[in-house]
Amino acid sequence: MNILDKIVADKRKEVALKKSLVTLPQLEASVMMERTSISLAEVLRKSDSGIIAEHKRRSPSKSVINQDLSVQDVAKGYTDAGASGMSVLTDGKYFGGSLDDLILARASSNIPILRKEFIIDEYQIAEAKAYGADVILLIAAILSKEEIKTFSEVAKGLGLDVLLEVHNEEELQKSLMPSLDMLGVNNRNLKTFEVDLDISKSLSTKIPDEFVKVSESGISSVDAIRDLKEFGYRGFLIGENFMKTDDPGASAKKFITGLIS
Ligand SMILES: O=C(O)c1ccccc1NCC(=O)[C@H](O)[C@H](O)COP(=O)(O)O
Numbered sequence: 001m002n003i004l005d006k007i008v009a010d011k012r013k014e015v016a017l018k019k020s021l022v023t024l025p026q027l028e029a030s031v032m033m034e035r036t037s038i039s040l041a042e043v044l045r046k047s048d049s050g051i052i053a054e055h056k057r058r059s060p061s062k063s064v065i066n067q068d069l070s071v072q073d074v075a076k077g078y079t080d081a082g083a084s085g086m087s088v089l090t091d092g093k094y095f096g097g098s099l100d101d102l103i104l105a106r107a108s109s110n111i112p113i114l115r116k117e118f119i120i121d122e123y124q125i126a127e128a129k130a131y132g133a134d135v136i137l138l139i140a141a142i143l144s145k146e147e148i149k150t151f152s153e154v155a156k157g158l159g160l161d162v163l164l165e166v167h168n169e170e171e172l173q174k175s176l177m178p179s180l181d182m183l184g185v186n187n188r189n190l191k192t193f194e195v196d197l198d199i200s201k202s203l204s205t206k207i208p209d210e211f212v213k214v215s216e217s218g219i220s221s222v223d224a225i226r227d228l229k230e231f232g233y234r235g236f237l238i239g240e241n242f243m244k245t246d247d248p249g250a251s252a253k254k255f256i257t258g259l260i261s
Contacts, residue, residue: 002191003060007094007118008142015121024123030130032106037134037159040085040112041181041212044235048260050225052114052214053078053252054087054239055105057096061193066243071101075108077249082256085112085135087237099131106132114163118142125154135161140171141190152179163214167199172206182235183207188217197224204231222258
């Protein structure tokens, strides 16, 4: 079994357990359900930098990245740095994240927040809204076309933006539909961990203009972003490059200053 299949198998067990502990009506009672979400797609359309800075303690490909920081400090740092959005990994087993991280980031920042999660059930979309997210991620590699349609429509009904992630043309072709806001190309193969920024470049012409294009993973230089912008990308998801430092906010600030100057 590859790592993505393992993550999904564990996620199905985790979600089944959660649903037995916290019901949907209980989630829907959260005050966050009344909050007006901020559209990351709209912010990216207007942004000069387009940086979506990620909170990521560890990962299957890199093991421990940074376990020592408070998510509130990271969220404040990214916000002060001028990031267009923040991504918060909420998976516990493989990334060391949690829903507490999401709600704490929300309390510390007013920029759009992406719940970075392996969504395999509508329940997790209500959870994202209830814990303060503005955007959900849907990963084409783990969902059918019907699931992408249902989940993206549920998210839109809750006022959330949808970032659909693909890694190859087959995933892209099965996924294109009007209920998506952003098309993300993951430069990392989630089954082998191989990273190649050329994947974003080669898929760029296949993404219709109505979707905001986002390039994800393995980005560590301003020059790489300048290059990707030439291929129409408006958003750039960066995790490890910031999180491996003692002060991710300061690293993001230096990076964004270098990018827009
Ligand atoms: O990062 C991993 O090792 C990973 C493994 C399996 C599934 C997903 C994984 N990462 C999620 C992401 O997409 C990245 O955290 C995100 O794009 C940022 O990537 P990076 O800038 O390379 O940290």
